[in-house]
Amino acid sequence: MDKKAIGVVGAGTMGQGIAQVLVSSGRQVMLYDVAEAQLERAEDKIGKGLARLVEKDKLSEDECSAALARLGKTTSLETLGDCEVIIEAVPEQPELKETLFRDLSALNQDTILASNTSSLSLTRLAAVSERPERVVGMHFFNPVPILKLVEVIRAEQTSDATVAKVEALAEELGKTAVAIADSPGFAVNRLLVPMINEAAFLLQEGVASAEDIDQAMKLGAAHPLGPLALADLIGLDVCLSIMEVLQDGFGDPKYRPCPLLKRMVDAGYLGRKSGRGFHIYE
Numbered sequence: 001m002d003k004k005a006i007g008v009v010g011a012g013t014m015g016q017g018i019a020q021v022l023v024s025s026g027r028q029v030m031l032y033d034v035a036e037a038q039l040e041r042a043e044d045k046i047g048k049g050l051a052r053l054v055e056k057d058k059l060s061e062d063e064c065s066a067a068l069a070r071l072g073k074t075t076s077l078e079t080l081g082d083c084e085v086i087i088e089a090v091p092e093q094p095e096l097k098e099t100l101f102r103d104l105s106a107l108n109q110d111t112i113l114a115s116n117t118s119s120l121s122l123t124r125l126a127a128v129s130e131r132p133e134r135v136v137g138m139h140f141f142n143p144v145p146i147l148k149l150v151e152v153i154r155a156e157q158t159s160d161a162t163v164a165k166v167e168a169l170a171e172e173l174g175k176t177a178v179a180i181a182d183s184p185g186f187a188v189n190r191l192l193v194p195m196i197n198e199a200a201f202l203l204q205e206g207v208a209s210a211e212d213i214d215q216a217m218k219l220g221a222a223h224p225l226g227p228l229a230l231a232d233l234i235g236l237d238v239c240l241s242i243m244e245v246l247q248d249g250f251g252d253p254k255y256r257p258c259p260l261l262k263r264m265v266d267a268g269y270l271g272r273k274s275g276r277g278f279h280i281y282e
């Protein structure tokens with residue numbers, strides 16, 4: 001029997017990656033966005049992503065065409081009514097996600113609603129939904145086709161059956177799921193972003209140059225990328241907002257955002273996407 005379709009809400013960076021791994025693993029996908037043009041861009045990006053897999057001999061031409069044929073696009077929320085799971089990847093704005101979860105939970109009582117939020121409380125999202133036990137976090141990492149982890153985040157209200165279902169889906173996509181309780185920053189960002197913040201303190205205090213801080217962690221701790229280069233890749237604004245979530249969530253001064261990080265965000269030095277962060281990009 002054919003597996004049921006998966007809905008993806010939000011066709012940006014993460015929605016595109018999630019939709020790509022779903023269609024290439026054999027799932028029908030209904031990709032929803034408010035912007036028609038964004039859906040076209042997403043289809044194009046997904047096509048290019050799949051074509052790269054063909055170039056690398058990881059997918060045949062036929063498999064590539066079949067995967068693309070499994071991608072549906074829509075600007076009508078009702079079209080997602082038959083999906084087994086809906087994975088939400090809209091911008092990180094609490095009101096936006098809460099409205100969506102309220103609307104999505106009214107579509108079909110059996111659908112599991114998973115959010116790809118990096119930092120918001122799943123328990124709060126579950127609370128606005130009609131079936132809170134079917135709400136869960138599925139936190140993918142960027143770039144989704146490459147990175148193998150999915151943090152499966154259990155809200156206070158999430159049922160065991162919901163967790164089991166999304167863990168099985170992650171495995172179906174070739175990912176490894178780790179179970180995480182609903183806690184600020186979950187696990188990866190709570191470990192990673194304070195390290196980046198501390199690297200910014202090292203730079204601010206003149207302990208070492210940006211190049212040497214990155215070199216130190218590459219050679220001394222076998223990190224593939226130094227913390228400041230990684231911050232530039234993630235976006236300094238994203239790093240700052242995660243520090244603020246940790247600081248608000250725990251009320252612990254150890255999560256104080258580095259003043260240098262704040263100043264750089266104020267100046268518009270956001271990392272690779274703005275051409276300048278801790279390092280300069282051409």
Ligand SMILES: NC(=O)c1ccc[n+]([C@@H]2O[C@H](COP(=O)([O-])OP(=O)(O)OC[C@H]3O[C@@H](n4cnc5c(N)ncnc54)[C@H](O)[C@@H]3O)[C@@H](O)[C@H]2O)c1
Binds near residue numbers: 116142
């Ligand atoms: N970018 C990352 O590295 C990363 C990593 C992990 C998790 N996340 C999380 O994933 C989510 C999405 O991030 P992103 O970087 O893909 O964002 P993005 O800005 O690239 O894409 C968001 C998409 O949502 C669409 N959208 C806006 N309002 C909508 C609505 N009401 N309904 C449907 N679609 C709507 C936009 O048109 C856009 O296509 C966020 O919660 C973010 O925290 C991002």
